[in-house]
Structures are given as structure tokens and as C-alpha cells.
Amino acid sequence: MPNNMATILIVDDQESSRFILQEQIAEAGFSALAAPGVEEALAIMQQRQIDLVLSDLVMPGIDGLAFLAILREKFSSVPFVVITSHASIASAVGAIKQGAFDYVEKHCSVDELCITIKRALKYQLAVTQNEQFKQSLQQEYSFENIVTVSPVMKQSLKLAVHVTGSPATTVLLMGESGCGKEVLARAIHFSGGGMPANFVGVNCAAIPENLLESELFGHVRGSFTGAERDREGKFALAKDGTILLDEIGDMPLDLQAKLLRVLEERQFMKVGSNQPVTIDCRIIFATNNNLRQLVDNGRFREDLFHRINVFPINIPPLRDRREDISILTGHFMSMLRRQLGKQLPGISEEATTRMIGYNWLGNIRELRNCLERAAIIAQDGELIRAEHLSIFHTAANSAQPLFKTCSIPAEQTPDDRINYQLSFHQDEISLDAATDRILEITLKRCNGNKSKAADLLKVNRQRFYRLCLQR
Numbered sequence: 224m225p226n227n228m229a230t231i232l233i234v235d236d237q238e239s240s241r242f243i244l245q246e247q248i249a250e251a252g253f254s255a256l257a258a259p260g261v262e263e264a265l266a267i268m269q270q271r272q273i274d275l276v277l278s279d280l281v282m283p284g285i286d287g288l289a290f291l292a293i294l295r296e297k298f299s300s301v302p303f304v305v306i307t308s309h310a311s312i313a314s315a316v317g318a319i320k321q322g323a324f325d326y327v328e329k330h331c332s333v334d335e336l337c338i339t340i341k342r343a344l345k346y347q348l349a350v351t352q353n354e355q356f357k358q359s360l361q362q363e364y365s366f367e368n369i370v371t372v373s374p375v376m377k378q379s380l381k382l383a384v385h386v387t388g389s390p391a392t393t394v395l396l397m398g399e400s401g402c403g404k405e406v407l408a409r410a411i412h413f414s415g416g417g418m419p420a421n422f423v424g425v426n427c428a429a430i431p432e433n434l435l436e437s438e439l440f441g442h443v444r445g446s447f448t449g450a451e452r453d454r455e456g457k458f459a460l461a462k463d464g465t466i467l468l469d470e471i472g473d474m475p476l477d478l479q480a481k482l483l484r485v486l487e488e489r490q491f492m493k494v495g496s497n498q499p500v501t502i503d504c505r506i507i508f509a510t511n512n513n514l515r516q517l518v519d520n521g522r523f524r525e526d527l528f529h530r531i532n533v534f535p536i537n538i539p540p541l542r543d544r545r546e547d548i549s550i551l552t553g554h555f556m557s558m559l560r561r562q563l564g565k566q567l568p569g570i571s572e573e574a575t576t577r578m579i580g581y582n583w584l585g586n587i588r589e590l591r592n593c594l595e596r597a598a599i600i601a602q603d604g605e606l607i608r609a610e611h612l613s614i615f616h617t618a619a620n621s622a623q624p625l626f627k628t629c630s631i632p633a634e635q636t637p638d639d640r641i642n643y644q645l646s647f648h649q650d651e652i653s654l655d656a657a658t659d660r661i662l663e664i665t666l667k668r669c670n671g672n673k674s675k676a677a678d679l680l681k682v683n684r685q686r687f688y689r690l691c692l693q694r
Contacts, residue, residue: 229344230254230271234264234278234290235306240329244277244306244336251337261285261293268298275343277327279306280314288318295322300351302343364409370554373544382536383407387415393486395531396509398538400670401588404509405467407538411507412465421464421504423457428473428670436478437494440485446495458491461504470670471531472512472523483527511668541583541590548579548590555591556607559598566604573609581614584664662690 231253233244241257248255256271258264260282267273276294280287291303305326307315315326324343327336366380386394394411396404405424412422430438437447441456457466468474474482485491486506490499508531517523541548552570560567570578574597583589597611661680669675677687 228254229274229340230256231340232264232267232273232276233257233306234259234261234276234282234287236260236279236282240279240306243330247333247336248277248340251333251340253340261290264290265293268301273298273301274347275340276301276303277306277340278303280318288314288321291318291321291323300347302347304339304343364406364413366410366414369403369406369410370550371544371547372550373539373547375539376544376547379407379536379538382534383411384414386534386536387411389534390415390505393531393533394505394507395533395535396507396538397514397535398509398511399540399584399586399668400511401586402538402540403587404511404538405469407536408465408467408507408509412505415465415505421461422467423461423464423504424467424469425457426469428470432475432478435475436481439478439482440491440493442494443496446493450495453493456491456493458485458502458504459500463503465505465507467507467509469509470511471508472510472514472517476522476524479524479527483524483530486527486530541586545579548583549575551587551590552578552594555594556598559595563598565598565601567598567601568604568606570607571609574607574612577609577612577614584667658690 231248233241233248233255235241235244235257236259238259241259245255245257256267256273258267261284264276264278276290278287278290285293287305294301294303302324303318303322305315305318305323306329307326308329312326312328315323319325324346325339327339366384369380371377371380383394386392394408396407398404408424409422425439427435437450437454437456439456439458441454441459442450444450444452485502488499489502491502492499514523514528514532518525518528541551552575556567556569559565578590578593585592593613594607596613597607600611601607662676665676665680666673669679673687673691674684677684680687682690
């Protein structure tokens with residue numbers, strides 16, 4: 224805030240002190256008002272915007288401490304600086320403990336006075352901006368911004384709302400990639416009153432195995448080669464907030480054992496340290512894998528599975544809630560109009576039909592990316608047409624599917640099922656084309672991990688690699 228825009232209110236029963244302070248503050252470029260007592264000061268504050276109060280503590284009637292208490296209740300955002308004599312410094316320090324920003328001695332230099340005022344204004348500006356940032360994030364990631372008309376998705380949201388009031392409860396979000404697990408995790412975080420800077424996401428599949436423990440728990444200097452200084456881990460950074468451990472099914476088994484102990488004892492230790500650190504955050508896990516199946520295959524600890532499966536929430540894939548495609552499209556189009564500064568009147572009937580018939584293996588993320596590409600290609604003021612969309616093999620523009628949908632495996636949970644919607648025009652049908660599509664869908668499901676894809680298709684890994692090389 225520029226100096227000449229800040230208004231300082233001086234409250235002192237001594238007229239000479241008020242006069243001197245008002246002159247000094249005016250010379251420094253601030254706007255200065257003065258009041259002989261608390262009642263007069265409150266009357267001014269009801270009529271004028273005051274950016275900082277400079278007040279004596281010892282005054283007849285209502286004293287400075289009582290004034291401070293009134294300000295904290297009615298004008299909590301206004302910083303309060305104490306004017307004090309040398310003999311009352313102890314009481315000034317006491318006022319700071321009760322919410323005053325700082326104190327200055329009477330008859331201090333103009334430079335010292337201005338430094339204190341500027342520090343207080345700068346601090347309050349940071350507090351205000353942080354609060355505005357928090358409110359904007361709370362609005363952006365609120366449950367109200369998760370648009371749906373699907374009964375099954377509404378049930379998932381209802382469960383998420385219930386758990387916001389229980390920050391100690393471990394939450395497990397299950398769903399395919401792109402279906403909105405992180406969006407839902409952020410909604411739980413902000414609806415539970417979490418600070419914006421304290422949402423920490425960790426993709427367990429994206430961090431090398433030898434670095435993941437340090438990334439989660441931190442390390443002390445010298446604990447391993449390259450550890451040149453102490454470092455805080457993600458759990459520490461999430462203090463008073465939320466940590467999201469995404470792709471938990473890809474966590475190595477040895478680290479799963481350490482995580483289990485952390486969850487049971489609510490404490491962790493930095494790599495190379497023997498000092499326990501208490502966990503003080505909400506923990507949310509997310510996965511696009513079937514953890515029960517991973518347990519049966521020996522790739523995930525059963526005791527850890529039961530420990531994190533306290534409050535499971537399934538997020539359905541977009542193809543299982545097609546009624547949401549139109550409302551999500553409208554939501555994203557509104558965002559893209561603002562983002563691109565374009566007049567985009569809407570989606571053509573043919574494009575809408577194609578979108579509703581498409582299987583969206585990448586779920587909401589794929590829908591959003593598809594619309595962004597189409598919005599960029601379309602001319603200003605032009606409808607989004609079918610040819611603008613980067614989707615082709617759909618029930619809307621094809622003959623009957625060559626292969627019907629199959630599921631691997633047969634258990635009825637969202638993480639178990641993979642829909643191989645293989646629709647081709649009759650001129651495109653071939654065994655090679657079908658094989659290519661199956662490989663593409665399976666690799667996408669496994670995030671490009673060929674070993675996992677081979678296991679899922681139940682083929683020898685060498686044979687799978689050869690198939691990929693031949694494509």
C-alpha cells in the first residue's frame with residue numbers, strides 16, 4: 224500500500240503528543256487523523272477507513288488495552304501500534320501478547336516511527352492478500368464447483384462432505400485416472416478449513432523409489448550421499464493441512480511397512496534421525512488400482528490396505544455417468560471463454576451426440592483437454608463442431624462395434640473394470656487395428672508401465688514388448 228493512501232489514526236489524551244505525531248506522520252507522506260480518547264476514535268472509525276491505529280495505553284476512561292479488545296472484535300483487520308513511554312514498556316509488551324502489532328516510544332525519531340508503521344501496513348497487506356487467496360481457493364475447490372447431476376456421483380460427494388468434519392479419519396479415493404480424485408481431495412481439504420498453502424500432493428508413482436522415503440519424511444544432513452543439508456518432507460509441509468498420497472498402489476513394499484507404522488503411531492522420523500515428529504495433518508490416499516487385487520497378488524500389504532481403507536469413496540468413471548457430460552461441457556466452456564477471450568456460443572448437435580457416445584477413457588481430464596483443443600481451433604463466434612473434436616471412434620459415427628465391451632477382472636468395483644470399446648468403420652477393421660487399440664488402452668490404464676500392462680493382459684512380458692515394437 225502506497226504511503227499516501229494509508230490513513231493513520233492517533234489516539235492520545237495529551238494534545239501535545241497528538242500534535243507532534245500528526246505532524247511527523249503527515250511529513251512522512253501518510254494521511255493522519257487524531258482523537259483525544261477511545262470514544263472519539265471509534266466514532267471516526269465508523270465514518271472513515273482507517274489503515275492503522277497508533278494509540279497510547281494510559282488514558283482516562285477507556286484505556287488502551289480495552290480499546291485494543293474492542294478493535295479486535297469490531298475492526299480485526301486494522302493493525303494496532305502502541306505509543307508508550309520508557310516506564311511503560313512492560314505494559315506495551317503485554318499489549319503485543321494481546322494482539323498489538325508493535326510499540327514505539329514517545330518522542331522517538333521520525334525514521335523509527337515510519338519504519339514501524341510501514342512494517343505494520345506491509346504485514347496487514349500480506350494477511351489480507353493471504354485471506355483473499357484462501358477464500359478464492361475455497362471457492363474454486365468447493366463442493367459447489369463439482370458439477371454433477373449423476374446420482375452415483377452425488378452419493379460420492381455426500382460421503383466426502385460427511386468426512387470433512389473428521390480430519391483424523393483416513394480417506395481412500397478410488398477411481399480411474401482423470402476422474403477427479405485430486406479435485407475431490409482439495410474440496411475435502413478446503414471445506415474442512417485447511418489453509419491453502421497446506422495442501423500437499425505426492426504422486427508415489429512419479430518419484431524414484433530411492434528418493435520417496437526422503438520426499439515423504441525428510442532427511443538430516445549427511446544421512447546419505449548428496450544430503451548436504453536438513454530437509455523437511457511432505458508430511459511436515461502439510462502441517463495443519465492435508466497430504467494427498469496419490470497412486471498409493473505403486474508404493475514399494477518396504478516403504479509400505481514404514482508408512483503403516485506412521486499411520487499407527489501418528490509419528491515419523493526423518494531419514495538419518497532418531498527424533499520422532501508428530502503428524503498433524505489430514506491424510507488422503509488415492510489410487511486407480513484395485514488394492515484388494517494387489518494384496519492378493521502380493522504387491523500390497525494387507526495390513527496397510529485395512530489401515531487406509533477406513534473411509535473409502537469410489538469416484539465413477541465418466542462413461543458411467545454420461546448424464547454429466549453436457550453439464551461438464553457447459554462448465555468447461557464457460558472457463559474457456561474467459562481463458563481464451565473468445566465468443567464461443569456453444570456445441571453443435573452433432574458434436575454433442577459424438578461426445579455423449581464417446582467412452583472417455585481419460586475421463587474428465589480428457590473431456591476438458593478435448594474441449595480446450597476444440598475451442599482453440601474454432602473461430603471466434605463459431606459453434607464447436609464435430610470436426611473440431613479430437614475423438615473419432617464412437618457409437619455416433621461408427622457401425623456396430625467389432626468387439627463388445629469386456630471386463631478384466633469380473634469383480635464389481637470401478638477399479639476392476641476396463642471397457643475396451645473397439646468401434647471401427649468397416650474400412651478400418653483389421654486384427655492389427657484391434658490389437659493396436661487394445662495395447663493403447665491397456666498402456667494408458669497402466670500409465671505407460673509395460674510390465675503392468677503385460678500382467679493385466681496375461682501375456683509373457685517379452686511377447687508384449689515385441690508386440691509393442693511391431694506396432
